[in-house]
């Protein structure tokens with residue numbers, strides 16, 4: 336039997352966006368923050384390189400805007416990017432006041448540079464553990480608020496919609512107990528969906544649940560074809576795709592192919608600091624053409640960097656590599672691209688409102704238009720801070736009443752062990768299909784194969800979910816399947832190449848027809864809109 340709870344504000348997700356919103360909301364009402372695992376387990380926690388912020392005056396702000404727009408390949412929505420770069424410094428200063436300790440030399444904040452940034456403006460913490468420090472400081476600050484309650488190890492499995500507005504959500508705890516929570520406003524800050532792909536830098540919680548649930552509830556999605564593949568994840572057999580931050584290239588790392596050549600000069604004048612999509616595709620191409628079934632290895636090379644203690648600058652990365660017998664200053668490090676960041680998501684306006692009343696979205700789950708077709712490195716933590724705060728302000732301003740949910744009560748019967756195993760097998764198939772058919776290089780035929788694989792997975796999952804059966808993993812698998820469909824449909828509709836979306840059959844950018852955002856609406860149909 337499901338319990339019924341009421342709160343003022345329900346926040347799905349405890350990453351940078353959800354926590355930043357929660358601390359604002361708690362000044363005005365009771366907040367429930369729901370997170371699938373412990374508070375620290377989020378994409379935010381794993382962010383390494385840093386947070387891009389223009390704290391060095393007006394010229395810096397103007398250049399940050401210019402770099403963001405350039406990286407987005409013609410699709411950045413300027414008002415959103417303007418908001419990001421102008422409000423960013425205030426939000427970061429506030430975070431520092433709340434206890435976030437960024438790296439300093441004396442009193443001066445240290446700044447590094449990453450790909451496509453015209454100057455060093457990226458703050459970092461503990462060398463390469465920026466996200467962990469942001470998460471730590473926000474969690475500590477939020478915990479001090481009496482009016483924030485946390486539901487850890489709890490999964491949101493559905494949104495409740497009453498009379499065309501969000502009125503709450505259904506939750507499932509670790510023991511499979513269901514609970515319905517009614518709220519005046521619901522914020523989705525549930526992060527990205529890297530787990531949709533077999534190769535990803537994202538942790539296991541990043542299964543796109545928030546995006547899938549919003550779509551299911553009738554909210555529009557935008558720009559779902561734009562998935563950023565990080566060029567340099569560690570490529571060792573049987574080892575997770577651990578991220579090797581762009582800051583390594585910012586500090587001078589080279590990329591070399593299996594013949595030892597620095598190949599980036601053939602692809603872009605900015606060499607290793609070219610936009611991520613260019614570097615990722617270059618690595619993919621350099622890695623092709625080996626023996627059947629075997630990729631040619633591409634390596635990151637920092638052996639030439641002298642006068643800098645790489646272990647001190649990158650302690651987390653160095654420690655992880657050491658576990659596998661590798662050393663940044665001594666060895667070539669094998670790399671390959673991996674799914675990293677979703678530029679698209681739940682379509683929001685500048686105030687983080689979605690197309691569904693009382694439903695708000697912020698952070699990686701949202702599509703504000705800030706990143707366009709390609710995110711500028713280190714802009715996403717900043718987006719979470721700026722638009723997390725904006726979401727809270729909108730939720731307060733809209734001041735909607737609590738409405739008792741009139742939807743039927745949820746039932747969740749546990750799956751058997753063999754059914755859970757079947758779910759896992761379906762997930763693995765879906766992830767492999769998405770990597771093979773909707774990865775870095777796409778074309779009509781591969782996308783069709785992707786659709787067929789997704790359809791078969793969705794059917795099997797629907798059968799398993801019949802008769803009121805449910806579990807966290809089943810809910811995640813259904814979310815991944817829905818997100819996979821959205822990526823495939825948007826990628827099929829965009830018959831051009833732009834930013835992170837590359838079509839072998841349409842290799843050129845087509846501004847006349849496609850300098851527009853893709854919108855996936857209620858009928859699961861893609862339309863293109865100018866913003």
Ligand SMILES: Cc1cc2nc3c(=O)[nH]c(=O)nc-3n(C[C@H](O)[C@H](O)[C@H](O)COP(=O)(O)OP(=O)(O)OC[C@H]3O[C@@H](n4cnc5c(N)ncnc54)[C@H](O)[C@@H]3O)c2cc1C
Nearest residue numbers: 348349350351352371378379384385491526698699713716
């Ligand atoms: C390895 C790595 C390195 C990165 N490095 C950088 C960097 O240097 N700079 C930068 O700007 N960005 C970086 N990013 C991207 C950045 O970390 C994320 O985009 C950003 O942190 C997203 O924040 P968020 O608050 O939107 O979501 P997240 O931090 O991902 O938080 C999502 C939250 O939602 C919860 N959740 C999800 N589904 C459910 C559900 N069904 N029910 C309940 N809770 C749910 C999760 O448990 C989690 O608490 C990196 C990402 C990765 C993976």
